[in-house]
Amino acid sequence: DTGVSQDPRHKITKRGQNVTFRCDPISEHNRLYWYRQTLGQGPEFLTYFQNEAQLEKSRLLSDRFSAERPKGSFSTLEIQRTEQGDSAMYLCAGQALTPQETQYFGPGTRLLVL
Amino acid sequence: AQTVTQSQPEMSVQEAETVTLSCTYDTSESDYYLFWYKQPPSRQMILVIRQEAYKQQNATENRFSVNFQKAAKSFSLKISDSQLGDAAMYFCAYRSPPAYNTDKLIFGTGTRLQVFP
Numbered sequence: 001d002t003g004v005s006q007d008p009r010h011k012i013t014k015r016g017q018n019v020t021f022r023c024d025p026i027s028e029h030n031r032l033y034w035y036r037q038t039l040g041q042g043p044e045f046l047t048y049f050q051n052e053a054q055l056e057k058s059r060l061l062s063d064r065f066s067a068e069r070p071k072g073s074f075s076t077l078e079i080q081r082t083e084q085g086d087s088a089m090y091l092c093a094g095q096a097l098t099p100q101e102t103q104y105f106g107p108g109t110r111l112l113v114l
Numbered sequence: 115a116q117t118v119t120q121s122q123p124e125m126s127v128q129e130a131e132t133v134t135l136s137c138t139y140d141t142s143e144s145d146y147y148l149f150w151y152k153q154p155p156s157r158q159m160i161l162v163i164r165q166e167a168y169k170q171q172n173a174t175e176n177r178f179s180v181n182f183q184k185a186a187k188s189f190s191l192k193i194s195d196s197q198l199g200d201a202a203m204y205f206c207a208y209r210s211p212p213a214y215n216t217d218k219l220i221f222g223t224g225t226r227l228q229v230f231p
Contacts, residue, residue: 002158031217042118042205042221043159056216091159095217103219105151105159 004029004094004106012112013082020078021090021109029094032075033103034067036060037089049075050097082113116141118208120222127196128230134181135191135225137206145211148182148189149219154202162204165189193227201229 003026013019025032031050035043046065047057051072061067064082069075079086089110093103117140127133139148150162165173165182172180177197181190193200203226207219 002160004158033218035219040223042207042223043219045218045220048216048218056218058218102149102161102164103217104161107158 002094002104002106004092004104006090006092006106006109008109009107010110010112012114014114015082015084017082018078018080019082019111020076021092021111022074022076023092023094023106024074025092025094025104025106027073028096029104030072030097031095032069033093033095034075034077035091035093037091037108038087043091046077079111082111084113087111087113116143116146116208116210116220118206118220118222120206120225122225123223124226124228126228126230127193127200129196129198131196132192132194133196133227135193135204135206135227137189137191137222139187139189139206139208141187141208143210147209147211148180149207149209150178150180150189150191151205151207151221152200152202153205153224154199159205163191196229198229198231201227203227 005024033048034046037043049069064080067077089108091108092106095103146167148165153159177194203224206222
């Protein structure tokens with residue numbers, strides 16, 4: 001167990017609906033990362049936070065995606081007007097501030113857009 | 115841009131035998147980090163082993179070791195005395211040095227390892 005939890009674990013939604021995922025790292029994780037993993041592929045970086053500041057966003061993160069980490073603890077990832085192409089596993093990872101520290105992954109949220 | 119390539123979609127090994135998973139990467143940076151992560155079916159991704167590019171010595175963690183060839187940009191994972199619990203997807207990942215102010219991981223497409231009794 002990495003100590004990183006994600007909720008929900010599975011989400012089925014209809015195209016056009018909004019969805020929100022939550023990630024809870026442990027308190028030592030100053031940095032928090034979101035990745036997306038589609039079937040047969042490795043995870044792809046979406047965005048990351050250091051404390052509450054969002055420091056980097058991938059070009060993959062379209063305007064329909066928004067992420068927050070309001071108090072530097074848990075984070076949410078919202079997808080508006082979902083599309084079938086958004087179907088994927090969304091992974092969250094926490095990391096302590098020391099650069100050499102490992103990223104600890106949560107179990108992921110599997111999204112299916114019908 | 116950095117890329118990571120895993121050319122073996124699937125590998126299999128018999129229990130107690132040794133298997134090597136391949137990974138190559140492309141970068142113009144001289145200092146970086148390389149990782150192998152394991153993702154069991156329906157379970158969390160966990161770190162297997164980590165290598166800092168400035169270290170010439172290959173990293174070892176119990177039954178897991180790497181063969182890091184910096185000039186060839188190759189980073190293979192050797193699993194000795196394979197166990198049934200080693201069955202999983204294995205991802206090779208790259209990370210830029212801290213000075214670049216980005217710690218994102220760049221992953222390969224993964225290798226599915228099957229372990230037979």
